[in-house]
Amino acid sequence: MADANIKDDMTTLATVMEKLRLRKADNEFRWTPEGFTAGKGKTYQPEDLAILKTYRFEGESNPSDSSILYVIEANDHLIGYSLDAYGAYSNHDNEEGYDNFIRKIPIKDHGEQVLEEL
Numbered sequence: 001m002a003d004a005n006i007k008d009d010m011t012t013l014a015t016v017m018e019k020l021r022l023r024k025a026d027n028e029f030r031w032t033p034e035g036f037t038a039g040k041g042k043t044y045q046p047e048d049l050a051i052l053k054t055y056r057f058e059g060e061s062n063p064s065d066s067s068i069l070y071v072i073e074a075n076d077h078l079i080g081y082s083l084d085a086y087g088a089y090s091n092h093d094n095e096e097g098y099d100n101f102i103r104k105i106p107i108k109d110h111g112e113q114v115l116e117e118l
Helices: 002-011 013-022 095-104 111-117
Strands: 030-031 035-037 049-057 067-074 079-085
Touching: 013 049, 013 067, 013 079, 030 095, 079 095
Parallel strands: none
Antiparallel strands: 030 035, 049 067, 067 079
């Protein structure tokens, strides 16, 4: 796929999620008070992770449809994502803990090609 087409193909959350699934990078990193876990029996701290790419999606008619998806790689090469709604619509039990945790993860933004490389 040419780079010019990537931007057009990734306009929806569903498209990005499908690309992650096809590349077996659809592991969901979930926040717990102990750190992020992807259900593989391991808990990661911010220094164990890197944000490869951030995608923001805005609903056309409803602000509650706005979300942000972080593509994350762990130091053991596990790649996955964390999905959150914007601001007041966030669904984390302890929003402050999640927000503080995600801010501590270093960003290694590789641009639009990141999903092509997975």
